[in-house]
Amino acid sequence: MDTELAVAWIREIAAAVEQQESYLTELDSAIGDGDHGSNLRRGFTAVVTALDTLEADSVGAVLAKTGTTLISKVGGASGPLYGSAFRAMGKALPQATATPAELAVALAEGLLAIQQLGGAKPGDKTIVDAWTPALAAFEAAAADGLLAAAEAADAAAAQGARDTVPLQARKGRASYLGPRSTGHQDPGATSTALILHALADTARAA
Amino acid sequence: MDTELAVAWIREIAAAVEQQESYLTELDSAIGDGDHGSNLRRGFTAVVTALDTLEADSVGAVLAKTGTTLISKVGGASGPLYGSAFRAMGKALPQATATPAELAVALAEGLLAIQQLGGAKPGDKTIVDAWTPALAAFEAAAADGLLAAAEAADAAAAQGARDTVPLQARKGRASYLGPRSTGHQDPGATSTALILHALADTARAA
Amino acid sequence: MKKLINSPETVLTDALTGFAAAHPELAVDIPNRVITRAVRPSGPKVALISGGGSGHEPLHGGFVGPGMLDAACPGEVFTSPVPDQMLTAVRAVHSGAGVVLIVKNYTGDVMNFQLAAELAAEEGVEIRTVLVNDDVAVEDSTWTAGRRGTGATVMVEKIAGALAERGAALDEVAELGRRVNAASRSFAVALTAATVPAAGKPGFDLPEDEIEVGVGIHGEPGRRRERHRPAAQLAAEVVDTILADHELTVGDEVIALVNGLGGTPLLELYVVYGEVRARLAERGIHIARNLVGNYVTSLDMAGFSLTLTKADGELLELWDAPVATPALTWS
């Protein structure tokens, strides 16, 4: 991955979020407060604008800018979580291009940041439930190249998101619902799946 | 009419109002504020209680008590209007019994009180539109006895109430609606028809 | 209908019970339905009494206190109070200086206050009546019951109340109240209907994309049904409707009330206020003072009304005078 591809990935996320805004909001209305779609759209719209004027000399610079912009523009739970994750990924990739293996390390740093800040474990019905299997799949397929790794992560994240349906939330707003949080797919896990899907799409188009 | 019959009439009105409360309220919701039914029920319930302890020595005492109680308990437009009407009728009938002709005079005094207080003319879509034809019919049939006069007044009041449907209100709350007040039957004219219908029912039962 | 009540029959008594408990600085005569100040003004003072149907809270009970009303008479929901209430109030607060009755122009209110005024006059109390009729949605003609009294009631009660507190004479206070009313115009827009407890369902049905324009505060439909529009457009039209009826020219100052009808969030009222102010600025009119919030409500109706009172130095000074009531307090 080079800086151009990194920018393409982020733009692809922005496009996907824009397109799926109302779906994410609908999921968040069921077990949250109905703003996840507009939160991420606001955030990634700002990111795209920020990237327009960024002269990035590394993949990390793109991701770090994405992270700081998300922190500054999103708010809510997802803003600091995704923001910190992208910042951590950015920090892990100071070089002009990143190999799949390096990207895997960055994804792991991202997950670590999410868990350090939010304290969620797998099974808590959060972003972590899509990111964890995605990371594992990406790591396992990293040797086969970016496209293969991204496609594996995409599939794993989507499955991880779907697997949140029966879970009872233990973190975030949905946990207030107690047992009533079961039977619904977690919005944050779903947006994580979008992020990995965007990576696969970007890798395919490259 | 003697005091007993007067009391029976008022009780019959109270029963009719109780039964028709939601109908009156529905009419008032369409072109008013949705309280005519509860207003009159509250008023006539209090009247029935007041009459329970009243030792009336004249028809007028019964009607005057009815009027003062309505003024004290109803509020809104209909309270002072019906209250003043019954008070005026009471004043006109100081004797122990009243002939149909005397009752006709009392009904005329009642109408006068309503018009003096409220300033409505026939055609303004108010109580006056039922009371005016009822009075005319009662006067015309007074010579045939109470039952005949009351039945004529009943029919005329009912027709008068129905005839308010196409009218545009020029008095009371419904006048705020302007042309939108047409096409609905006036609640007050409808309750006046109930009052005359109760008189006919009472005369028939006597 | 879902409401936080025990029954439609007891709602007023229950609410007064809570109101009395919440406001020990007021004296609430629950059986007679009269709210007065717990501590009477010392010495004679023109007494201001208002009242009207309930369902418009904080109007009027929330405006009883130093600097504003001496007494309020709450009727049943959307039903004017009965003369006995006003007579009880007169007896309670009359201190020899006379009484001003502030009456919103509705047939029921006018007649009930008139009967009360006659009874009080018979007892030797000097009574003046100030009629509030500020709603430009209704034409003031022989074809209607005249203009309704709405938001201007707050202006009249506040400003006349301040003058009375300073010891002005009966006719001065009444005259000022009339002047404030004459300087005020209101117009309202509803997004939903109100549900009267006794009726049990909304007063009218309103499709998802339509609004009622020119509504009153009793849940009745408005003058017209129109398509819903963005706040900027609605606010501009409401301002224009008022200005078309108001003698306001470039450079004039107003007191503006952006009033929620009960079911509209404060967030939205501030959006409306911003747009109202922008439109008035375009027309060269300056808002010298403002109120934004729920002051003259219509139960749970969503929507807003705008009231503009043309202000001069005297009115502004009286507006700024201290007031200490449940709903309006400053010093």
Added chain:
Amino acid sequence: MKKLINSPETVLTDALTGFAAAHPELAVDIPNRVITRAVRPSGPKVALISGGGSGHEPLHGGFVGPGMLDAACPGEVFTSPVPDQMLTAVRAVHSGAGVVLIVKNYTGDVMNFQLAAELAAEEGVEIRTVLVNDDVAVEDSTWTAGRRGTGATVMVEKIAGALAERGAALDEVAELGRRVNAASRSFAVALTAATVPAAGKPGFDLPEDEIEVGVGIHGEPGRRRERHRPAAQLAAEVVDTILADHELTVGDEVIALVNGLGGTPLLELYVVYGEVRARLAERGIHIARNLVGNYVTSLDMAGFSLTLTKADGELLELWDAPVATPALTWS
């Protein structure tokens, strides 16, 4: 969805524009979304900053002013503010005596304020955080994100604000804020769902005769769906739910807040207050001070919350201390 807005995207900016115009006694930095007092306290004073998603008005902006907050940071509707806002607020109001951040316990709020606190600490500002978590509907266990912060926020902001105004030191103010929070419990019942502008429809559907019990203030469903009941019964159950979790015994005094969620008429809130008071009296608990009205809302949601803060002489004295904000004013 019918709302008095221009668009979901602009609602916050538009509302802040109106808020700024309506309250010249406050300084509203619209681009940075920070509300401060127009006139800074003279001399160093511990600064109180709060914030949270919008849609809860008058919280928090309506509580900025002498005797209460120094600054408020409004986020998007139901979305916590971003760290930049709090950092801007800290820079604006920090006077050398340190800053107390009052944070309602929601994952988003906690994280965003935490990031802001770290940034502010890097700039050398002493920061203390007071977490408000008073909602007994949520169990405080590792199985949840912990209890939500709701009505107690008003108590914390008022009482800690009064202490800060008197010149107390940073740790004292923070400690008192925590003590007020620990002495407070809340519980809420919703009759309808809120409609978030960006979502465009109510957060949940609720049949005509059902209510959500144990709701928060973000339009989310509650813990249980139940049949609607008369106000007396609901109020008694809400009181009992709180008392089951609160160390209150016969003879104790409380400050009680009967809070409207945004779409409930004041008339009904007074009905509820009367019933709450009656139930507390049965349990031997006395309401020493009260607030009845819309203070911590959830857009247009109908329903109410009850907050009880166990009071002692010190808390009551600070509660009674003068305050001059858009939503809370006494002297």
